[in-house]
Amino acid sequence: MSAIYMNMTIAFMASLTGMMMYRSHMMSSLLCLEGMMLSMFVMASLITLNSHYTLSYTIPLVLLVFSACEAAMGLALLVLVSNTYGSDYVQNLNLLRC
Amino acid sequence: MNLNLFLSSFVLSLVLLIIPILVPNKMLPKQLMYPKYVKSIVSLSFLISLIPTSMLLYTGQEGMISNWNWLSIQTFSINVTFKLDFFSLVFMSVALFVTWSIMEFSLWYMSSDPNMEKFFKYLLLFLITMTVLVTANNLFQLFVGWEGVGIMSFLLIGWWYGRADANTAAMQAILYNRIGDIGLVSSMAWLSLNFNSMEFQQMFMMSDKINIIPLMGLLLAAMGKSAQFGLHPWLPAAMEGPTPVSALLHSSTMVVAGIFLLVRFYPLMQHNKNILMMSLCLGAITTLFTAMCALTQNDIKKIIAFSTSSQLGLMMVTIGINQPYLAFLHICMHAFFKAMLFMCSGSIIHNLNDEQDIRKMGGLFKLMPFTSSCLIIGSLALTGMPFMTGFYSKDLIIEYANTSYLNAWALTITLLATSLTAIYSTRIIFYVLLCHPRYNPTPKIHENNHYLIKSLKRLAMGSIFAGFIMFNAISPTNMPQMTMPYYIKFSAIIVTILGFTIAMELNFTTYYMKSKYSSKTSTFSNMLGYFPHTMHRLLTKTKLLIDQNLASSLIDLIWMEKTAPKSITNYQLMASNIMSNQMGLIKLYFLSFLMSMSLALFIMF
Numbered sequence: 242m243s244a245i246y247m248n249m250t251i252a253f254m255a256s257l258t259g260m261m262m263y264r265s266h267m268m269s270s271l272l273c274l275e276g277m278m279l280s281m282f283v284m285a286s287l288i289t290l291n292s293h294y295t296l297s298y299t300i301p302l303v304l305l306v307f308s309a310c311e312a313a314m315g316l317a318l319l320v321l322v323s324n325t326y327g328s329d330y331v332q333n334l335n336l337l338r339c
Numbered sequence: 340m341n342l343n344l345f346l347s348s349f350v351l352s353l354v355l356l357i358i359p360i361l362v363p364n365k366m367l368p369k370q371l372m373y374p375k376y377v378k379s380i381v382s383l384s385f386l387i388s389l390i391p392t393s394m395l396l397y398t399g400q401e402g403m404i405s406n407w408n409w410l411s412i413q414t415f416s417i418n419v420t421f422k423l424d425f426f427s428l429v430f431m432s433v434a435l436f437v438t439w440s441i442m443e444f445s446l447w448y449m450s451s452d453p454n455m456e457k458f459f460k461y462l463l464l465f466l467i468t469m470t471v472l473v474t475a476n477n478l479f480q481l482f483v484g485w486e487g488v489g490i491m492s493f494l495l496i497g498w499w500y501g502r503a504d505a506n507t508a509a510m511q512a513i514l515y516n517r518i519g520d521i522g523l524v525s526s527m528a529w530l531s532l533n534f535n536s537m538e539f540q541q542m543f544m545m546s547d548k549i550n551i552i553p554l555m556g557l558l559l560a561a562m563g564k565s566a567q568f569g570l571h572p573w574l575p576a577a578m579e580g581p582t583p584v585s586a587l588l589h590s591s592t593m594v595v596a597g598i599f600l601l602v603r604f605y606p607l608m609q610h611n612k613n614i615l616m617m618s619l620c621l622g623a624i625t626t627l628f629t630a631m632c633a634l635t636q637n638d639i640k641k642i643i644a645f646s647t648s649s650q651l652g653l654m655m656v657t658i659g660i661n662q663p664y665l666a667f668l669h670i671c672m673h674a675f676f677k678a679m680l681f682m683c684s685g686s687i688i689h690n691l692n693d694e695q696d697i698r699k700m701g702g703l704f705k706l707m708p709f710t711s712s713c714l715i716i717g718s719l720a721l722t723g724m725p726f727m728t729g730f731y732s733k734d735l736i737i738e739y740a741n742t743s744y745l746n747a748w749a750l751t752i753t754l755l756a757t758s759l760t761a762i763y764s765t766r767i768i769f770y771v772l773l774c775h776p777r778y779n780p781t782p783k784i785h786e787n788n789h790y791l792i793k794s795l796k797r798l799a800m801g802s803i804f805a806g807f808i809m810f811n812a813i814s815p816t817n818m819p820q821m822t823m824p825y826y827i828k829f830s831a832i833i834v835t836i837l838g839f840t841i842a843m844e845l846n847f848t849t850y851y852m853k854s855k856y857s858s859k860t861s862t863f864s865n866m867l868g869y870f871p872h873t874m875h876r877l878l879t880k881t882k883l884l885i886d887q888n889l890a891s892s893l894i895d896l897i898w899m900e901k902t903a904p905k906s907i908t909n910y911q912l913m914a915s916n917i918m919s920n921q922m923g924l925i926k927l928y929f930l931s932f933l934m935s936m937s938l939a940l941f942i943m944f
Contacts, residue, residue: 261933263926270929334923 245287252280267322267329271315278308345391345402349423352388352431353474355380356467360460373456377463378442385435391423392432396812401425403476417537422476425813426602426667430473433671436801437591437678438466440794444682445583447790448689458498462587465491469592473599477537478527481600485523485564488593489516495588496580508576515573519563519597526556543606554614557604558621565597565651568625572871574648575632578640582685585640590647590681591674598654598666605663616746619659623749623756626652628868630759635865638695639684639771642763646721647677649756656753657736660743664816669732672806676720676728679798683714686791687771692782697767702776706784711772713795718764720802722835723757728806733757735819737831742820754834761838769846 256276263269282301289297319329326333359377394400402423409417421427442462449455468491472484489512497509527537530553534542561567566574577589588594601608601618608614626649633645650673657666687703687710688695704711716727723733737757740750786792826833857865866872 257936258933261929263929267925331925334925 246284249280249284249287253277253284256280263331265330265332267319267331271312271319274315275308275312278304278312282308341394342402345394345400345423346404348387348390349402349421349428350404352384352391352435353421353470355384355387356463356470359463360467374442374446374459377459378439378446381435381442381463381466382439385432385439388428388432388435392428395423395425395428396814399814405476409479415531415535417477417479419480420476420538421474422539423474426599427474429671429809429813430599430667431470433674434466434469434473434592437674437798438462438587440798441583441587441678441682443790443794444586444685445581447788448583448685449581458581458583461491461495461498462583465495465588465593469596472596476539478530478539479537481603482523482527485520485560485596488588488596489513489520489564492516492577492588492593495584496577498580498584502579505579508573508579511576512573515566515570516563518570519560522556522559522563523600524556526553526560529553529556539603546606546610549607549611551611551613554604554608554611555617557600557608558614558618561597561601561618561655562621563597564600565594565655566625566648567597567621567652567655568628569621571625571629571648572867572875575636575641575644575867576871578638578644582640582681582688585644586678586681586685589644590677594647594651595654595670595674598651598658598670601655601658602663602667602670605658608658609661609663615659615661617659618655619745619749622652622655622657622659623752624652625649625655626756627752627759630756630763631864632867633763634759634766635861637698637865639687639697639700639767640681640695642697642767643677643680643684646680646760646763647673649760650677650721652756653733653736653753656740656749659749660736660740660745662736662739662817665732665736665739668809668813669736671809672720672728672732675798675801675805676717679713679795679802680717680721682795682798683710683717686710686786686795690782690784690786691778694778694782697770699778700771700776701774701778702772703784704772706776707786709786709792709795713799714772715768716799716802718768720806722761722764722839723831724835725832726807728802728804731806731810734831738823738828739820741827741830742823754830757831758834758838761835762842765839765842765846769843774850 256273260270260273260277263273282304285304286301289300322333323329359373359380404421404423405418406421407419409419411417442459445458445462449458452458465488468484468487470484472481472488475481475484493509493513496512497505499505529550530542531537533548533550534545536542562570574589574594578585580588629645629648629652633642633649636642636645650669654666654669654673657663657669687700687707690707690710691700694700720727720729723729723737725734737753740753863869
C-alpha cells in the first residue's frame, strides 16, 4: 500500500477524533466533518484514477454533492441553536437543568 | 334587358360611396363642406341605385358580378362576388334613401360638434360595410361586412367617449355581437367543409343534405346581431350614441343584418321544421319581452329602441312561419318609419336642450307641429294602420300567422305584443305631445332649419306611400291566403285599437294620481326583467371565482405548498417530539461513539 493511502486514512481518523471530542463550540465539529469529507474525496479520486475503473469516475462528485447538502443541514441546525440561545456552545443543548 | 346598364349602374352606385373616403379633407375649403359633400354623394348614389332596382322589379332579371379571385387553396376558391338579386337591390335602395335622410338630419343635429367630418366619415364607412354585407354572394365577403358593421357600431356608439356609460355600452355591443359571431364562423366552417364552397349558389343547390348544425349557427348569429332574447341588452344600451347613429344603425340597417342573413339562407332553412320552430319561438319571446320592457321606460330613445327590438322579434316570427319575403318586406318598411321616429325624437331632444326623459316633456303638440305630426305618422305606421307603410307587411304577417299551422302560444304572444306596440306608442304620444309642459320654459323651440324639415318630410312621405309603391311593384312570391273568417282578418287591427283605447284611458285617468311606490310588475318591466343585472354580474363573477379558485388556490397554494413541503415539516416535528428521549448531552454521546469505534478497530486489527 502506498504512502498516500495511509496518509489519507490517518487524516480521516484525525478529523473523526476532532469531530467527536471538542470543547465548547459546535462549529469546530462541523469543520472536522468537512475535513473528513475532504480526505474521503481525495482517497476516492486517487483509488479510482489509479485502478482505471471508469464506472466509478463519478463517485467523488456524488460524494461532494451529498457532503454539501449535509454541511448545509448542519449549518441550519447551528443557526437554529444560535437563534435560540445566542451562541453555539454545546452546553446549551443540555436539557437537564439542575 | 340591357345588361350593361344594369351592372354598370350598380357598380357606379357602389363606387360613388368610396370616393369621399379617398378624398383628403384639405382639398375642401370651408366648414360644413365635407358633410354636405358626403350627403350629396349618398343622394346621388341612391338615385343611381334606382336604375338597377327598377330594372329588376319590372323585368325580373337578376345578376351576379364576379370580380376578383381573392385566394384559392387547391380546389377551394374565394372570389369577390356581388349578387344582384331582389334582396340586395331593394335593400340597397331603401338603405341609401334612409341614409340620405339621416345624413341631412345630422347636418343639423351635429352642427355644434367639432368632429363633424369624422362623424360623417364613420357613417359613410358604416354604409359601405353594410353594402358589402348585403351584396355578398359568398360567406367570406358577408363575414367581412358583418365584422365591419360591428366595428363601426362600436366606434359610433362610443362617439362621446368621455362618457363612461357610452364606453360600457360600446363594449357591450361588441361582446354580444361576438357571441353571435361564434355561430356565424362555426356555420361557415361546416358549410365550407361539407359543401366545398362558400358561394351561395352552390350551397343552395345542395339544400337536401343540410344538417341542423350550420342552421343553428346562423340562428345564433342572427340572435347576436339582431338582439333576440338572450343576447338583447346591447340594443337599449346602444342608445348612448348620438341620435343619427341610433336612427341609422340600430333601427334600420345594422340590426336587420341578422334577419337578412336568415332571409338569404331561406332555401336551406325552409324544409327543416326544427329550425323554423326554434326561430318562431325565439322571435315570439323576443317580441313580447321587449314590448313589455318598453311599457315603463322613461327615456324616449329607449322606448323606440325596444320598439325596434320588438319588430325584430316579429321579423324572426315571420321567418319562423316560412315567409322570408314577407320578413324582407317588413325590414324595408320598418326602416322608413323607425328612422323617422328616431329623427323626431332627436328633434325633440335638441329643442328641449338635451332632455330625454319623457316625464319632463309635454305640450309639444302646439309648439312643434311638424315634429309632432311626423311622430304621429310614424307611430301609426308602426302599429299597422291600414294602408300606411307598416300595414302592408305587418298585417300580412299576422294574417299569415293566424291561418297557418303553428303553435297557438307563439301566435297569442305575437298578438299580445302587437297590442303592446299600440300601448307604448300611445305612451310616447301622450307624454311628449299632450297636456301641459313639464320642462323649464327657457329652451328655444324652433323647427326652422331646412335640413331637419326636408329630411323629416322625405321620410314622412316614405312612411305613407312607400309601402303601397313597393308592394305593388314586386312580383308575387307566394300565394297569400285569400279566404279567412272576418275575425281573423281583423284580429291585428282590433288588438291595435284595443291597445290604443286602453292606453289613452289609463293615461288620462292616472294623470293626476300620485303613486307612492313602484309596483313589482312595473319595476320588473322598467329594469328590463333584471336580465342585464343578473347576467352581466352573476355569470362573469361566478366564472372568474371558479377560475381563481382552480388556478391560484388549488394548484399554487395547496398542491405546491401545503402538500409536499409543509406536510413533511409537520410530520417530522411531531415525530421527533414524540420519540426523543435524549437529553442533549452531545459530548458524552460523541465520546462513547469514539470509544466503541476505536475498540472495534483495535480488536479487528
